[in-house]
Amino acid sequence: MKTHHLKLALMLTSVLSLVACSQEETNKDVTMVDKEKQTDTGAESMPKELVAEPVTQAEAVEKNVKGEVSMKGSIIYKDLEGGFFAFIAENGDRYTLHGLDKTYQKNGLVVEVKGTPKPDMMTFTQFGTVLQVSSVKVLDTSKVIDNLQTK
Template sequence: MLIAIATVFGLSACTEDNENVESTVSNQELYDENKATIEKMEARKDAPAELAAEPVTQAEAKEVNIKDNVTLKGSIIYKELEGGFFAFITEKGDRFTLHGLDKTYQKNGLVVEIEGITKPQMMTITQFGTVLEVQSVKVLDASKVIDGTNTH
């Protein structure tokens, strides 16, 4: 009987040791997984801000396009700086450097309505107001066109 009791206690001890080993392995696996996750999070935290992507909704993207797309009335003026360029001065006095203006409308003094996209971040050597990428032009008055006259 003593042998039977010792055998039961021995088996019981082995079972407890196996459970402890299994729980230790499980705890170690959890520790390793958590450590790896924490390391990834810390690596992201140290990444430069400009590399972090920020989601842009479709509404925000449309808002930017609507804001930058303008329709303006004014006069096309020829400026002789650096070989010459055509500028645009609105009825309110705002100044624009025109990009993509068709040769048909490159006339000094031509009064037009221009639809285009403003490019305030773009720089030119003209330094004459904001760059305006021309989308369409409607002639309002061609009687004020001045041929061969210098305008500064």
């Protein structure tokens, strides 16, 4: 008796799945004419033309400056991927410095740096966030290590 109910349930499940598959295939048979009719009916709600508002260069620069940060920390030299200068802020955040003047490329130099973080920028260094440096103020030179063997 149990096998009879099991066979009946299996046959019923098979029939239902076949019916569902056949309905899917009938929905797929939409012609190009039908698709054009569908797009014509929805065309009223869609914009006819993409319009971009012009932005002056001064406004673009102003938006970029708003993202500028100022922080204190140490410049360090990392001997990775040919060597690079990084910045570790007082709160422990790590940054790869881009646009750092040669004058400030000293391992152990304590500075206040201003710049714009570029979290979407990728580098080979993979050391924290990229920081585009705009200005540097030296705070302490007593911790500078001069015996770097950079190439």
